[in-house]
Structures are given as C-alpha cells and as structure tokens.
Amino acid sequence: MIKSRALPILYQSICAAFCSIVLLSNIFSAKMAALPLFNLTIPAGLICYPMTFLLSDLVTEIFGAKRALLMVYVALGMSLFSYCLIAVVLALPPSNDGPFQAVLELSGLRIFSSLISYIASQIAGIQIYAAIKRWLGANRLWLKSNGSTFVSQILDTLLIDLIFLWWGLKMPMAQVAPIMLFSYAYKTIFSAACTPLFYLFVYMIRRQPKGALS
Secondary structure, eight states: OOOGGGSOHHHHHHHHHHHHHHHHHHHHTTSEEEETTTTEEEEGGGGTTTHHHHHHHHHHHHHOHHHHHHHHHHHHHHHHHHHHHHHHHHHSOOSSOHHHHHHHOOOHHHHHHHHHHHHHHHHHHHHHHHHHHHHHTTSOHHHHHHHHHHHHHHHHHHHHIIIIIIIISOOOHHHHHHHHHHHHHHHHHHHHHTHHHHHHHHHHHHTSOGGGGO
8 A cells, every 4th residue: 555655645736737738738739720920730739738847847856757757657648548538439329429529539640649759758858857957956947947848849849740740641841840940939938938937836845844745
C-alpha cells in the first residue's frame, strides 16, 4: 500500500492538471483554427498545450526529474486509454451521432504524431531542466524554465508538423514552414510570459510544510 506521504496531494493535483491538459489538447487539435492576422491554420490544441511545460518544469523543480517523468508517462497511458475508449464508443451502432463523431474522431496519423512529439519533447525538456538545475542549483528559475522549453519545443514543433502536416497530409514545405515558425514562436513566447507565474508557484510551494513535499 502506498503511503500518502509518498504521493502528496500537491503532486497529485499538478499531475491531474497536466494529464487533463494533455488529453484536452489532443482532442482540441481535431479542430483546425484559422488565424486571420497571419493567414495560417493551426491545431486548436496549440492554445493550451504549452501549459504542460510550465507544469513539468514546476514538478522537476520541486519534486525532481523522476516524478516529472512519472507524470509524463501517466499522461501518455491515459491518452492511449482514452483513444481506445473513444474508438470503442465510435464503433458502437450509430444513432444520429454525426456531431459526436466529428468532434471526437481523431485520425491514426494525428494520434501517432501527437504522441511521438509529446513523449520526445517532454522527456527532453525534463532532462534539460534537470541538467541546468544540477549546474545552477535553486538559482535562476527563469533560465531553467525558459532554456529547457526553448530547446524542447524545437523538437516538439519539428516532429508533429513534419510527421502530421508534411509527411502525412502531404502539405508542401512552403505551407508547413510558416506554421512551424508560428507554433514555435507562440510556445516560446507563452513560456516567457509565464515566467512570473512560475516564480509565484515555486515561491508558494516552497512555503508549504516539508511534509507536503516529501
């Protein structure tokens, strides 16, 4: 039996939020959103997905890389389980479920590209954050958070857009490249903008009793 101290409520709460955002991002990505200002079409899941890197950085800083990786693997398992459940529900005899199918039906290519980019970029981000943390200790949170995110997002953006858009949908690179540049810029700007929030979360958590973090 796992003792409650082994998995504190704080860690469980962050893990639950992380898993929810990962699942919702994948479902939201079934919708392609048009951006009139840039004349681009992007997966809607891009809007909320960068929050996962804020949470993984937070867990890595407070609880360590092992628990951050555990959180990533749990979200991966939940995503696979959810896809299986959705596939079973969609396979049931239909009864005017056109809107339901339109919302939840995800192509195998989309799932494959999402999961590959997710697991590769999350693991890379955590390992980079942990390496910088070993070098700097508790100092310079902004460098640890933004440095790991800026590098890992290159991997995330390249994998998902090249696999899904260029290789899968056969979009020409002239169309894929602007989407990649926008996606990377959005995710890195999002990360930088969340830096004060990251500092606030770390400060508030470190003020908690030691037993809450053990």
